[in-house]
Amino acid sequence: MAPVRDPRPVVISGPSGVGKGTLYNLLFQRHPDTFTLSVSHTTRGPRPGERDGVEYHFVTKEAFLELKAQDGFIENAQFGDNLYGTSKATIQEQTAKGKTVVLDIEVEGVKQIQASKFPARYVFIAPPSEAELEKRLRGRGTEQEASIQKRLKQAKVELEYAKVEGVHDRVIVNDDLDKAYKELEEFVFGEQASA
Numbered sequence: 001m002a003p004v005r006d007p008r009p010v011v012i013s014g015p016s017g018v019g020k021g022t023l024y025n026l027l028f029q030r031h032p033d034t035f036t037l038s039v040s041h042t043t044r045g046p047r048p049g050e051r052d053g054v055e056y057h058f059v060t061k062e063a064f065l066e067l068k069a070q071d072g073f074i075e076n077a078q079f080g081d082n083l084y085g086t087s088k089a090t091i092q093e094q095t096a097k098g099k100t101v102v103l104d105i106e107v108e109g110v111k112q113i114q115a116s117k118f119p120a121r122y123v124f125i126a127p128p129s130e131a132e133l134e135k136r137l138r139g140r141g142t143e144q145e146a147s148i149q150k151r152l153k154q155a156k157v158e159l160e161y162a163k164v165e166g167v168h169d170r171v172i173v174n175d176d177l178d179k180a181y182k183e184l185e186e187f188v189f190g191e192q193a194s195a
């Protein structure tokens, strides 16, 4: 397949359980040298087996806040006591290595990246229906009931934002996986760089 023509990172968003990870992991498997998942900064400590610079850039709270003050993040958020963010430098370094950077970001992060004016392409993965989304979340078997309810509530926010005109370059309904994958692949490889 011809190389990706557009150097901008690809921001993938969509409700939890819709199949974002499934889709971009297929992209990574089928094009092993083309893509890379963005490596976030975090102030939480590494879990066993996690390596600095691979799963995350592990930094102190002071270092994180310093980078934030320098406008070094395209998006950042707090979950529990920990800070997370995607640094501009990380994306630039990964892009300079010839990779197309893929970011898996929730709706608030998408809004921040759009506000930052950092050049990016936006893909929203939508479920065929809310009932199917719930089925997938349950089927995955990774969540407790409270977490499922929280994710379904958040899904409504994500789906609402996806209706706003012009916020995504492409909306892909993940009904049949092969078809959705083909659409994603075509979008990522096929689009011409725009100014």
Ligand SMILES: Nc1ncnc2c1ncn2[C@@H]1O[C@H](COP(=O)(O)OP(=O)(O)OP(=O)(O)O)[C@@H](O)[C@H]1O
Binding pocket: 014, 015, 016, 017, 018, 019, 020, 021, 022, 023, 136, 137, 139, 140, 174, 175, 176, 177, 178, 180
């Ligand atoms: N097109 C599809 N048809 C049926 N099941 C699917 C499809 N795509 C993904 N799934 C299944 O749905 C479940 C959720 O997929 P996945 O974990 O990729 O979602 P996600 O959007 O990455 O979720 P999260 O944001 O919580 O990480 C998985 O069990 C996956 O195998």
